[in-house]
Amino acid sequence: MEFLESAIILGGTSGLGREIAKRLLSMKIRPIIMGRSVLRCQNDSELDGCAFVHVDLTKVNQWAPNVLHGIMRHGPPVTQVYWVAGVVQHKPFHQLLPDEMNELLTTHVSGPMVVLNHIYNELVEAGRPIKLITIASTSTFRFRSAEELYCPAKAFKANWAVQMMGRLQEDLPGSTSTLIMPGGMKTPFWLGEEVDISAFMDPGIIAGIVLSHALVDPEEDQHRVHGFLPIVINRSWLGDPIITYELPALEWPRPL
Numbered sequence: 001m002e003f004l005e006s007a008i009i010l011g012g013t014s015g016l017g018r019e020i021a022k023r024l025l026s027m028k029i030r031p032i033i034m035g036r037s038v039l040r041c042q043n044d045s046e047l048d049g050c051a052f053v054h055v056d057l058t059k060v061n062q063w064a065p066n067v068l069h070g071i072m073r074h075g076p077p078v079t080q081v082y083w084v085a086g087v088v089q090h091k092p093f094h095q096l097l098p099d100e101m102n103e104l105l106t107t108h109v110s111g112p113m114v115v116l117n118h119i120y121n122e123l124v125e126a127g128r129p130i131k132l133i134t135i136a137s138t139s140t141f142r143f144r145s146a147e148e149l150y151c152p153a154k155a156f157k158a159n160w161a162v163q164m165m166g167r168l169q170e171d172l173p174g175s176t177s178t179l180i181m182p183g184g185m186k187t188p189f190w191l192g193e194e195v196d197i198s199a200f201m202d203p204g205i206i207a208g209i210v211l212s213h214a215l216v217d218p219e220e221d222q223h224r225v226h227g228f229l230p231i232v233i234n235r236s237w238l239g240d241p242i243i244t245y246e247l248p249a250l251e252w253p254r255p256l
């Protein structure tokens with residue numbers, strides 16, 4: 001397949017990231033998929049044409065960025081970066097063991113910062129405007145039961161997407177930052193959890209919404225401000241997406 005551009009998807013091996021990759025392939029944009037299970041993905045016929053880079057966000061001190069550098073330097077230029085990776089909080093705060101808290105925080109916060117820092121420096125060296133897409137959650141601002149670590153981790157992502165818009169304006173003018181805050185989706189994220197996901201949203205539909213907003217020419221985008229666009233995707237009772245363009249304030253605590 002002839003590709004003109006590439007897109008890095010940190011967490012593109014399953015769920016929403018995989019759906020984004022499939023859609024990018026159909027647009028002749030080469031996905032560079034990063035995650036732990038890239039070996040399995042190499043046999044996934046729907047991901048034919050993708051490049052793969054192994055990374056475990058809980059062990060970034062062991063990660064050598066050479067493979068990614070090689071792919072970035074020698075393939076079609078990277079014009080988009082999707083930060084998707086995440087894991088569920090399995091237990092309420094008081095039951096979490098130190099290793100479990102560490103896994104959640106390194107996967108959501110410190111690990112991605114190391115990897116995205118490498119990627120960002122390479123992109124600044126290349127000097128082309130980019131589209132940065134951050135997948136947070138409605139947990140970014142909701143008051144939720146037993147997500148005392150997950151919700152703040154998502155709020156970190158959202159704040160980063162805002163702050164990076166300033167960085168991008170300075171380093172790579174013409175770039176955009178899009179912050180996606182989806183509600184529940186039917187993905188492997190929930191495997192093994194006692195959660196009824198039957199009315200959750202289809203990740204393929206959410207991927208379509210992500211791309212149809214993130215890739216719009218910023219000059220023609222009435223919702224974007226100074227390159228930045230926040231999108232909340234709530235779900236109806238039937239599981240249909242309801243889109244609003246807002247950066248919601250943190251909800252107040254209420255009786256659960």
Ligand SMILES: NC(=O)c1ccc[n+]([C@@H]2O[C@H](COP(=O)([O-])OP(=O)(O)OC[C@H]3O[C@@H](n4cnc5c(N)ncnc54)[C@H](OP(=O)(O)O)[C@@H]3O)[C@@H](O)[C@H]2O)c1
Nearest residue numbers: 011013014015016035036037057085086137184185187189
């Ligand atoms: N599902 C929902 O209801 C929902 C709702 C709102 C927001 N979100 C957010 O949406 C994002 C995508 O989640 P999803 O629903 O698509 O879940 P998913 O199918 O479980 O996908 C999670 C992705 O994160 C990657 N990942 C997890 N731990 C990693 C690690 N240690 N190192 C590298 N990559 C890692 C996984 O790759 P490997 O396993 O291959 O490493 C996978 O590609 C997450 O940030 C999640 O918090 C999900």
